[in-house]
Amino acid sequence: MTDDKTKRLSVYLPEKVKVDLERMADETGLSMTQLIVMATHGLLANYGAMGSSIFADLLSAKQRMSQAMEQQRKLLDQDKQTLQDYYGARADEYERIYKREDPDYQQGLTMLAQAMTNVVRGQRVLEVACGTGYWTQFAAEVADHITGVDIRPEVLQIAKAKPWPANKVALCVGDAYRLEQVEGEFECGVANFWFSHVPKNRIDEFLEGFHHRLGAGASVFMADNVYVPGRGGELIRKDDSEDTYKRRELADGSQHEIIKNYYSFEELHDIFKPYVKHLNIFVGSSFWYVSYKLE
Numbered sequence: 001m002t003d004d005k006t007k008r009l010s011v012y013l014p015e016k017v018k019v020d021l022e023r024m025a026d027e028t029g030l031s032m033t034q035l036i037v038m039a040t041h042g043l044l045a046n047y048g049a050m051g052s053s054i055f056a057d058l059l060s061a062k063q064r065m066s067q068a069m070e071q072q073r074k075l076l077d078q079d080k081q082t083l084q085d086y087y088g089a090r091a092d093e094y095e096r097i098y099k100r101e102d103p104d105y106q107q108g109l110t111m112l113a114q115a116m117t118n119v120v121r122g123q124r125v126l127e128v129a130c131g132t133g134y135w136t137q138f139a140a141e142v143a144d145h146i147t148g149v150d151i152r153p154e155v156l157q158i159a160k161a162k163p164w165p166a167n168k169v170a171l172c173v174g175d176a177y178r179l180e181q182v183e184g185e186f187e188c189g190v191a192n193f194w195f196s197h198v199p200k201n202r203i204d205e206f207l208e209g210f211h212h213r214l215g216a217g218a219s220v221f222m223a224d225n226v227y228v229p230g231r232g233g234e235l236i237r238k239d240d241s242e243d244t245y246k247r248r249e250l251a252d253g254s255q256h257e258i259i260k261n262y263y264s265f266e267e268l269h270d271i272f273k274p275y276v277k278h279l280n281i282f283v284g285s286s287f288w289y290v291s292y293k294l295e
């Protein structure tokens with residue numbers, strides 16, 4: 001009869017560990033089995049010297065990892081709150097950015113408005129993070145209907161005070177990461193100057209939620225800033241973050257540090273290509289836009 005304790009063990013290895021082992025095998029010239037055996041010998045030697053406390057150490061490493069993930073989530077929530085507070089405080093002065101006296105910049109804005117109206121013409125549109133409704137105005141001229149959502153009531157209040165064509169526009173509070181809560185049927189999505197505020201590790205979450213809310217075959221238009229050194233405050237990088245930030249000061253003197261990511265043509269291509277067909281990317285001197293159709 002086989003003794004249960006000496007029966008051959010089959011070891012399940014998570015994919016990441018397999019990849020690490022393969023790399024170590026390449027580097028050392030040892031086989032993966034030899035490496036596993038050596039690791040086991042190492043563990044047993046430690047067990048001999050320190051007893052069962054080594055398992056406590058391994059378990060607490062796992063706990064430390066989940067604490068680190070929790071910490072990361074808290075930092076993301078803080079970023080999200082800071083961003084929302086900033087736009088709440090900035091509501092009254094927000095549209096000043098669109099009045100910049102720079103012919104190249106103004107030309108860029110006109111080009112964006114044209115590119116967007118080509119996409120939204122005759123469509124029922126969901127506009128994410130619509131803010132004070134600056135882009136909603138152009139879209140409303142040609143769309144069949146447009147629903148603008150934004151997390152901050154202060155900016156929506158300004159948007160609502162604009163003269164809208166009758167029965168064409170709905171403006172409501174909504175979270176870009178919870179678009180399933182927005183009422184309506186849509187065949188087109190717009191998100192202007194929002195994508196730069198999405199933390200890189202939430203891009204998939206945002207895009208999947210947005211696309212799911214729009215449905216197959218929908219058209220999408222998104223635009224944002226190209227990085228221009230010296231424009232829009234100092235660019236900040238942080239050791240513990242893959243995102244970049246901007247330091248901004250409002251008219252009341254308050255200082256804010258908000259997440260603001262910039263993308264090259266290649267990065268935009270890599271982000272959007274897996275989701276779409278007919279991807280169109282434009283990167284100019286002040287702005288970029290992407291437009292595409294969902295599979």
Ligand SMILES: C[S@@+](CC[C@H](N)C(=O)[O-])C[C@H]1O[C@@H](n2cnc3c(N)ncnc32)[C@H](O)[C@@H]1O
Binds near residue numbers: 088134
């Ligand atoms: C740079 S502004 C863009 C406003 C408008 N789309 C435009 O281009 O003029 C970013 C907007 O995102 C909004 N926002 C921030 N966090 C949000 C969230 N989680 N869901 C929806 N809107 C959000 C802010 O209130 C702000 O109005």
